[in-house]
Amino acid sequence: MTQHRGKTGPDANVTADDVATAAGVSRWTVNRAFKKDASISPRTRDKVMEAAQTLGYVPDLRAASLASDRSNLVALLVDDFANPHKLVMMERLTRILRKHGWDTLLVNTLDRDDTGHALLNASQRRVDAVILIGIQFDDETLAAAQHARRFRKLIIFARTSQNPDTISIAVDDVAAMTEIADYVRARGYRRPFFLAGPRTVSAHLSRKETFLSRWKAHFGTEPESAEVPAYDPIQAEAVVTAVLGNRPRSEMPDVLVCENDALAIGAVDVIRHKLGLRIPEDIAVTGFDDVPQCRSPNYRLTTYRQPLTEMADYLVEVLESSEERDFDRAFTGCLVPRESA
Amino acid sequence: MTQHRGKTGPDANVTADDVATAAGVSRWTVNRAFKKDASISPRTRDKVMEAAQTLGYVPDLRAASLASDRSNLVALLVDDFANPHKLVMMERLTRILRKHGWDTLLVNTLDRDDTGHALLNASQRRVDAVILIGIQFDDETLAAAQHARRFRKLIIFARTSQNPDTISIAVDDVAAMTEIADYVRARGYRRPFFLAGPRTVSAHLSRKETFLSRWKAHFGTEPESAEVPAYDPIQAEAVVTAVLGNRPRSEMPDVLVCENDALAIGAVDVIRHKLGLRIPEDIAVTGFDDVPQCRSPNYRLTTYRQPLTEMADYLVEVLESSEERDFDRAFTGCLVPRESA
DNA sequence: AAATCTGTTGCACGCGCGTGCAAATGGCGT
DNA sequence: ACGCCATTTGCACGCGCGTGCAACAGATTT
Numbered sequence: 001m002t003q004h005r006g007k008t009g010p011d012a013n014v015t016a017d018d019v020a021t022a023a024g025v026s027r028w029t030v031n032r033a034f035k036k037d038a039s040i041s042p043r044t045r046d047k048v049m050e051a052a053q054t055l056g057y058v059p060d061l062r063a064a065s066l067a068s069d070r071s072n073l074v075a076l077l078v079d080d081f082a083n084p085h086k087l088v089m090m091e092r093l094t095r096i097l098r099k100h101g102w103d104t105l106l107v108n109t110l111d112r113d114d115t116g117h118a119l120l121n122a123s124q125r126r127v128d129a130v131i132l133i134g135i136q137f138d139d140e141t142l143a144a145a146q147h148a149r150r151f152r153k154l155i156i157f158a159r160t161s162q163n164p165d166t167i168s169i170a171v172d173d174v175a176a177m178t179e180i181a182d183y184v185r186a187r188g189y190r191r192p193f194f195l196a197g198p199r200t201v202s203a204h205l206s207r208k209e210t211f212l213s214r215w216k217a218h219f220g221t222e223p224e225s226a227e228v229p230a231y232d233p234i235q236a237e238a239v240v241t242a243v244l245g246n247r248p249r250s251e252m253p254d255v256l257v258c259e260n261d262a263l264a265i266g267a268v269d270v271i272r273h274k275l276g277l278r279i280p281e282d283i284a285v286t287g288f289d290d291v292p293q294c295r296s297p298n299y300r301l302t303t304y305r306q307p308l309t310e311m312a313d314y315l316v317e318v319l320e321s322s323e324e325r326d327f328d329r330a331f332t333g334c335l336v337p338r339e340s341a
Numbered sequence: 342m343t344q345h346r347g348k349t350g351p352d353a354n355v356t357a358d359d360v361a362t363a364a365g366v367s368r369w370t371v372n373r374a375f376k377k378d379a380s381i382s383p384r385t386r387d388k389v390m391e392a393a394q395t396l397g398y399v400p401d402l403r404a405a406s407l408a409s410d411r412s413n414l415v416a417l418l419v420d421d422f423a424n425p426h427k428l429v430m431m432e433r434l435t436r437i438l439r440k441h442g443w444d445t446l447l448v449n450t451l452d453r454d455d456t457g458h459a460l461l462n463a464s465q466r467r468v469d470a471v472i473l474i475g476i477q478f479d480d481e482t483l484a485a486a487q488h489a490r491r492f493r494k495l496i497i498f499a500r501t502s503q504n505p506d507t508i509s510i511a512v513d514d515v516a517a518m519t520e521i522a523d524y525v526r527a528r529g530y531r532r533p534f535f536l537a538g539p540r541t542v543s544a545h546l547s548r549k550e551t552f553l554s555r556w557k558a559h560f561g562t563e564p565e566s567a568e569v570p571a572y573d574p575i576q577a578e579a580v581v582t583a584v585l586g587n588r589p590r591s592e593m594p595d596v597l598v599c600e601n602d603a604l605a606i607g608a609v610d611v612i613r614h615k616l617g618l619r620i621p622e623d624i625a626v627t628g629f630d631d632v633p634q635c636r637s638p639n640y641r642l643t644t645y646r647q648p649l650t651e652m653a654d655y656l657v658e659v660l661e662s663s664e665e666r667d668f669d670r671a672f673t674g675c676l677v678p679r680e681s682a
Numbered sequence: 683a684a685a686t687c688t689g690t691t692g693c694a695c696g697c698g699c700g701t702g703c704a705a706a707t708g709g710c711g712t
Numbered sequence: 713a714c715g716c717c718a719t720t721t722g723c724a725c726g727c728g729c730g731t732g733c734a735a736c737a738g739a740t741t742t
Contacts, residue, residue, distance in 0.1 A: 015728055026692050031729065039690060058491065061465040062403045063728035066697050076447065081432035082633070084425060091422035094449035103466060106417065106447035108435035124402040125444060150399065273638035292423070297614035298639040356698055367722050372699065382720060404698035407727050
C-alpha cells in the first residue's frame with residue numbers, strides 16, 4: 001500500500017500541514033483550532049475547520065501524546081469477567097471517561113500471575129493511569145510497578161486497598177457491611193453465615209471482617225464463614241453445596257450474607273434448587289453491588305448499591321488533578337432491600 | 342514535574358538511547374533486542390535486556406506506532422452493555438487479541454447517534470481496525486467512515502452484515518436458526534412465537550426471517566413475532582408482558598423462540614413469575630449465545646453456542662493479513678439443548 | 683497621530699522509534 | 713594467512729504534533 005504524501009483525497013494520510021496549506025495558515029494554527037481553550041479567533045478556527053472537514057483531517061493522538069507526554073488514555077485492568085457487576089462497571093466507567101475526553105484501554109488480566117505483564121502492556125502505551133477493577137492485587141507487583149514510576153496514577157476502583165502507593169476509590173465497606181449486619185439483625189436473623197470471595201493481600205478491614213466483628217460485638221459469637229476462590233456464581237454454587245449440602249436442617253444458617261451478588265446468585269440457585277429450601281423463609285440471602293439480575297423474580301436480592309456514577313466522576317477528577325495529595329476516598333452507597341432478606 | 346532527561350533512575354523517562362549507552366551498543370540494536378524476529382545475536386540481546394532491566398526501560402509503543410504506521414491496537418465498539426453476552430465476548434476477544442500482541446481500546450457507544458463520534462475517537466488513536474460488537478450499525482455512518490479510509494479494517498463481530506465495506510465474522514445465522522427451528526418442530530411444538538431484537542438496517546436474512554420462513558415452508562403459516570427495542574432482559578420482560586400478558590390460555594404459544602439469551606432470560610422470568618406458567622410444559626423457550634446464566638437452574642435454557650474462540654482466532658488472522666480479499670466468514674456453532682425446550 | 687495593550691499567529695526544536703540499506707564483524711575452508 | 717559468505721550492527725531521515733516564546737495586527741488610550 002503506497003502512501004502518497006501531500007496528495008489530497010481519502011488515500012492520503014492527511015496531516016495538519018495539509019490542512020494548513022489548504023486554509024492558508026500555519027500548521028500550528030490548525031492544531032490550535034482543534035484545541036479546546038486555545039487562543040484563536042473564531043474566524044480562523046472556522047476557516048481551518050472547514051478545510052479540515054473537506055480534507056478529512058483527524059488529529060493524530062499518538063503524535064500529540066508523544067509530544068506532550070500526556071496520553072489521555074487509561075488502562076482498565078480486569079480479571080474476573082465471571083462477575084456480572086464488571087459489565088456494569090465497565091459501562092459506567094467508559095461512559096464517563098469518554099465524556100471527559102479519556103479513552104480506555106481494556107486489558108484482560110489473563111491469569112493470576114499475569115498482572116505484571118498486563119501492567120507492562122499498559123505502560124508500553126504510556127497510559128496516564130491504570131485502573132484496577134478486579135481482584136488481582138499482588139502487593140509486590142503493584143509496588144514494583146509503582147516503584148518504576150511507570151504510571152502517574154494507579155487506581156483501585158470499587159475496592160478498598162491500604163496500599164500506600166495506590167489510589168483507592170471505593171465504597172465505605174465498613175459502613176456498608178455494618179448497615180447490612182444491622183439490617184440482618186433487625187430482621188431477626190440469628191444464625192448468619194458469611195460467604196466470602198477470594199482473599200487478597202490488601203484486604204484488611206474487608207466486608208467479611210466487618211460483618212463478623214460487628215456480629216460478635218452484638219452477640220458474642222463469631223458467625224461461620226466460607227471462602228469462594230473467585231467471584232463467580234458457578235464457583236459459589238460449588239462452595240455452598242460443599243458447605244451446606246448435607247447439613248441437617250437444625251444446623252442450617254438462617255441467613256447467608258454474601259460478599260457480593262456474584263456469590264449470592266450462585267448461592268440462591270443452590271439453596272433453592274439443590275437444597276430445596278425457600279428464600280427467605282428457610283434461609284435469607286443478601287448480596288452486594290445490585291447487579292441487574294438482582295431485580296429478577298428469581299433473586300429479588302437484598303443488596304447494597306455503590307454510587308458508581310459519583311465514583312466515576314470522582315475518578316475523572318483524580319485523573320485530571322496534578323496535585324500530589326492522598327486521593328483515597330470512600331463513598332457511601334445505599335442498602336436495597338428486596339424479598340430475599 | 343521536571344523531567345531530568347539522561348539521568349538514570351526511576352524518575353527519568355528512560356529511552357532506548359539510555360539503554361544503548363548503558364549496554365555499549367547503538368540505539369537501533371536496543372530496539373532490535375525488543376523485536377521478535379530481529380536479526381540480533383543472543384549475546385547482544387542479553388546484554389541489552391539486562392541494561393534495559395536495570396534502567397527500567399519499556400519501549401514506547403506510541404512512537405513505534407507513529408514511525409511504523411501500525412499500532413497493533415484495535416477499537417472495540419460496544420453499545421448494549423445490558424446483554425450479558427457482551428461480557429463473554431469481551432473476555433474472549435481481549436484474551437485472544439492480547440495473546441497475539443494486540444491491544445484493545447474499549448469504546449462505549451453512548452447512544453444511538455454516537456457511533457460516528459465513537460469511530461472518530463478510534464481514528465484519533467490510529468487504531469488498525471475497528472471491531473463492532475453491538476447493534477449500532479448505521480450503514481450511512483459506517484459507509485462514511487469507511488469512505489474516509491480512516492481504518493484499514495472495519496469488522497463486525499458476531500453479527501452478520503451485508504455491508505460490502507465491512508468484514509463480518511459471525512455464526513451462520515441461517516444454519517443456526519434452521520437447526521433451532523427443526524429442533525423445535527421435532528420436539529412437537531406447533532405454535533411458536535418469535536421474540537426479536539432491535540431491527541437494524543443491515544439485518545437481512547436475520548434469525549427472525551430464517552425462523553419464520555423455515556416454519557412457513559413446513560406448515561404454511563407464519564408464526565407470530567414481536568420486537569424488543571434492545572437486547573435487554575428488562576425490556577424483553579416488558580414486551581412479553583405486553584404481548585402475552587392477558588391472552589387466554591388457548592391462544593398462548595407453546596414455544597417462545599428468542600433471538601438471543603438476553604431476551605430469553607427476560608421472557609422466562611415473565612412467563613414463570615408474571616404469567617404463572619410452567620417452562621417447558623406450558624411454554625417452552627429457546628435462546629441464543631449460551632451465556633453463563635443459561636446453566637442456572639432458573640433457566641436451563643436451550644440455546645445455541647457460537648464458537649467464540651475460533652471466531653476470535655480468525656479475527657486475529659484477519660487483522661494480521663495484508664491481503665485485500667473478502668474476509669467475511671460464517672461459522673457454525675452448536676445447539677445446546679437444556680430443559681427449557 | 684503616536685503609544686500602549688490585548689489577542690492572535692508563526693516557528694525552532696524535540697518527543698522515541700522504524701525503515702532500508704551500508705558497513706562491519708566473525709566463522710570457515712583452503 | 714587470505715578471502716568468502718552469513719550474520720550482525722550502525723545510521724540518516726521521517727512519523728505528526730506540543731511547548732514556549734517572539735512577532736504581529738488590531739483595538740484602545742492619551
